[in-house]
Amino acid sequence: MATPQERSWQVSEARFFPDRLHHSETIYTVGNGYMGLRATFEEDYPGQFVSTLVHGIFDHAEGELVPELVNLPNPLPITIEVDGETFGLDHGTVLGFSRVLDLKQASLSRGVTWRNSKGAVVQITFERFASLEQEHLLAQRVVVRALTQPCTIRIVASIDGRQTNEGVWHWAELDSGPADKQRIYVFGETGQSHYHIAVMSSLIAADPAHAITTLPSPIHQPALMSEFTLDVDQAATFDKFNALHTSRDPGDPLVAAHLTLDDAQARGWDALLTAHAAEWATYWHESDIEIEGDEPAQRAIRFAMYHVLIAAPRHDENVSIGAKTLAGLGYKGHVFWDTELFMLPFLTVTQPDLARNLVMYRYHRLLGARKKARENGFEGAMFPWESTDTGEETTPRWSLPEPDGTRFRIWTGDTEQHISTDIAYAVLQFWRWTGDDDFFAKYGAEIVLDTAIFWGSRIEYNDGQDRFELSMQIGPDEYHENVNNSAFTNSMVRWHLQSALQVRDWLLEHRAAEANALFSSIGLTDDKVAHWREIIDKMYVPHDEQRGILEQFDGFFNLQPLNLAHWQPRTANMDWILGHEPIQHIMVIKQADIVMLMALLGDEFGSVEERLRNWQLYWPVADHGSSLSLSIHAWVAARLGLVDQAYELYMRGAAIDLEDSKGNVRDGIHGAASGGLWEAIVFGFAGVSVKNGELVVDPHLPAHWKKMTFRVRVNGKQQTVRLSAE
């Protein structure tokens, strides 16, 4: 049991509910920006979803539509025999169970008091962390204590190399065995992508000393073992250190794994945990938000930030954060706009070094984006809707078959084109907050301008109306596919081209030499610039002049109305209920669309009255069928002064992962929902922005938040924001 102060840093459960098995596996995930491991049990449990993911290790298996992050060999297994009987939660008697995720030091601990069928009672505690200081290291500790009678204990620590991605086998080669007398390894080479990976584990009897031996074991499951007896109230502590290296890292993976374990063993558990916790203390010093007077809201934001931080690469600018982070196989580890518009802002504002890696991930993938543009008959850079290691489009074109065998066409990879502008927006935000002109001139500007070139070639001129249009688009609201003149997309494209002009001017003024090199490299001619100006002037955005509101797309106001207020309570999404085709004709939207536009553009969208008018039309028809919706609504509601509603939306957003309110957390953490909660607080309630390099704060706090404190970085300088209810 914890003090309220501790409690606000913890997610915990005091009993084991098999009902919540997969939800808990996801939310208790540990990670360090390199690897992420679901909170499956060391001793195994029927039906658990094991996943061990390392950034960047994608593979496109034969017969699969798209590549996916590979589920690596599982380093977690530790089985414990008590007088010959294997410990497990599904047999014997569980006398007690508790699990605590300590967000502050990013470690997971679990205790079980267990009685075997012959009456011997043992206390078993597990602890694990993925070291933030040494990112290749996953450390585990197990303590076994005999409580009622002397016991013979056998501990078997193994690596399970038989993992698949829900049945898909990704290995061209898999090799395993003892690495030395107290080490085991699994080495693999992926079939299509030819990445090499090594997982190596050592078992150490930390207290007291016991002999460790390798164990003859089934194929792909190398194992180490220790056997000993415990007197009543005597305990034994073992550490299992696991090293994960791949051919994306320096050096031979197996050699590097040995070095990682040598170092870990020499330093020992306490030193490793101390160093890990110290790194986390720095993370939280940069990123924490303190909310006084609302424990649930406080815990929720820390939990959300934890999950973005454990997924954010620290030392690698060629990987990015997938939609479900590294906490599950959902969306196959693919990177969407979720990263740039939902998760990245938190890092841009509090830890720009981490944000920079994610921006660079896109920079390095301009080749893929240019390829996509070219193949579609356009110029410039057209980013893929779903991105992996190569930067090519990896959105599947067809869904998995429905029970009746039908599949439907997935259009997002073809027509959800706003992703290119979303990335440009994020890059500009990064520049605005960091003031890092060198970085922007060298990398950022190219992204903004080359995607603008794409739009210049993509735009459609409507001769009859003398205006520019965009047909066949999917806006944020994915319930309505291939619409014409998405107000979100058209508005953002206009904003994008305006920004591109400003970027061009700035480059010419401040970095003339680089500017000309860049313009010539990407083919930014004066003709193109003139065309942009024309588009900006004549861009069509559907709207209702009389009511003073935007129309989400051509014909939106003619859709069939549906009173969503009557569809409560509801966990299922409206498209799933009504069907993919029928919902195209119904006025229910998946998520913030016009509202998203208001979030991104703020004052530039229009006056408060104008935004309120649009809000009144669009929030009642939002299904929040996407986890990207609630937090954006909270952000906009807070900016409009609708604080109570904003708070309610924020708390519903917090429930997506913590309470599994949408019932799909088993697939992984909703990374965008996590980042979105941060946006709702900092951009929404606190009203933080940067204008002309200066921090602006315009708070609308919920009345019961007595105080709120957080730090931001503007132009590289950390500033503390302290707000109070008054």
Added chain:
Amino acid sequence: MATPQERSWQVSEARFFPDRLHHSETIYTVGNGYMGLRATFEEDYPGQFVSTLVHGIFDHAEGELVPELVNLPNPLPITIEVDGETFGLDHGTVLGFSRVLDLKQASLSRGVTWRNSKGAVVQITFERFASLEQEHLLAQRVVVRALTQPCTIRIVASIDGRQTNEGVWHWAELDSGPADKQRIYVFGETGQSHYHIAVMSSLIAADPAHAITTLPSPIHQPALMSEFTLDVDQAATFDKFNALHTSRDPGDPLVAAHLTLDDAQARGWDALLTAHAAEWATYWHESDIEIEGDEPAQRAIRFAMYHVLIAAPRHDENVSIGAKTLAGLGYKGHVFWDTELFMLPFLTVTQPDLARNLVMYRYHRLLGARKKARENGFEGAMFPWESTDTGEETTPRWSLPEPDGTRFRIWTGDTEQHISTDIAYAVLQFWRWTGDDDFFAKYGAEIVLDTAIFWGSRIEYNDGQDRFELSMQIGPDEYHENVNNSAFTNSMVRWHLQSALQVRDWLLEHRAAEANALFSSIGLTDDKVAHWREIIDKMYVPHDEQRGILEQFDGFFNLQPLNLAHWQPRTANMDWILGHEPIQHIMVIKQADIVMLMALLGDEFGSVEERLRNWQLYWPVADHGSSLSLSIHAWVAARLGLVDQAYELYMRGAAIDLEDSKGNVRDGIHGAASGGLWEAIVFGFAGVSVKNGELVVDPHLPAHWKKMTFRVRVNGKQQTVRLSAE
């Protein structure tokens, strides 16, 4: 979704977890001090534990060891057919589920969005409350709305008379059928106790009007029916009003039930709910505790008070609150010391009218207590450990058979004799707070004195030591049975006799005539009084002179030590783990025992240092195997200034019912744990007491409780206590 303010008045769930079925049934119980109904589903669910309990309706079935509260015919059933398919959570598709217990107005609502196998989607909302204004009325409302297509709906409202107490049938006679064209009834007579009960229900099409008909139905399940069609987005609202009357109430139960329904139907749902909510507003005006800065602690105390209030009889001084309240069949509805020392204080201090009923329950059962004393060879009044309607001892003497067939002897009915003193203590507290001398002289004094007479006859004189002793006792710690010289019991008996002397003096001084009549009626002679004085002088209480601590009983310090700190986490109790016999010899105690004594006696126990010394010995060995333990520990810890520890104990106490941390909430609410939370806050953290008719407040609040406000009644006058952290 609710504001934090609303949330602190709500217990809710946003999804349906079959894992938590029975836990939820208990915590969402509705009641009104007359009846209590578990939150089972109107439409039924496989394995649900239906219970409908009315205070006082006990029956001792053939072949059973003891009488029990009878599980009455279930008035809740409402089944809904959608195009011929019966709605249920275990089939079709649940698109959404939510349930909210509104503590403020004591109503339970549930919403389900459901799709039948043919694709028709309906929204169904249920609401129910047991009227506090009209205690025979249980009101239900159901609203069905067609969402996707026109539907044929058939609503069947029935009473299910086939209920048993886990297989035990209590009816000598059971009769059922239509009572008129829109009413049905079940009438029953219990087999041994010959109580008559009537459950009568009417179904009303509230909006729009639809025909109601009776339905031919299986035996003991009379039913009413309405069939109609709904267009898309059209809804139909039905009210089911249920009247519960018994032969313990005025009038013929069936006739009275008709009158109750006539009145309910004439007034209608809105008027009934308004009147009910108004009564609850009064309840909360008297009893609420506002804690600012701690939503979990705030919700926990309101939830706890709610459960005591819905179980507290308002108009009946011949019933009392069982250990599991009216929320389940656990402990068969029997009344223990849980009522007097855990639940009653909350009522004594905030709603003395309710407390008075509970005190009178014991007064009216003095005959049973005298019978028990007589049969055991003693004088005066010896209250039963477990009490029902008659006031006789109803503790079973043997446990149910273990899996191997063995039973063990249950000794509490024989030797947990401190119950008589506990009741006297509660009566004196009631007098102290209310200052109601008339009531005390007329009723209370007799309880205090006649139980003192019991002790005068029960006490044992040890000739060799020249001291008074008590052998074969069970103190609060029930892990150690039939011990000699329980320090708790011996100390409380001494305190009881001292109090009895004061009561006698007060009576002689202020109510001389009544005093002499009473003394002669109960046989309180001068000899007896002299004997009391001698006992007080020479009462033996085991202790360790050198260490300055009490010894829980003779030989306690020689028990085998066990490091309870190593037995974590743990849901199971230590006696269950170690065995009933072995634990007798081990130094682990079930619950607060010496600590309970400190709670009850406060300063009279000894100096703060003395109490701290005892605390240091006894809290580490407390198993909290009883739900009566944590809150008492919290209370004492707060008084000793150990505020952080007290807070932790309080929150663990709160988890017993809300989180089902002991895994047994399915049997009913832990009434003593609920009342204990109130004691921990008011007597512990706030340090409230009455000295010489004046309110004393000595707060030690948790640092993060910004403000705390509550009201108490002293001498009939309401006073508001406002505390703040400073």
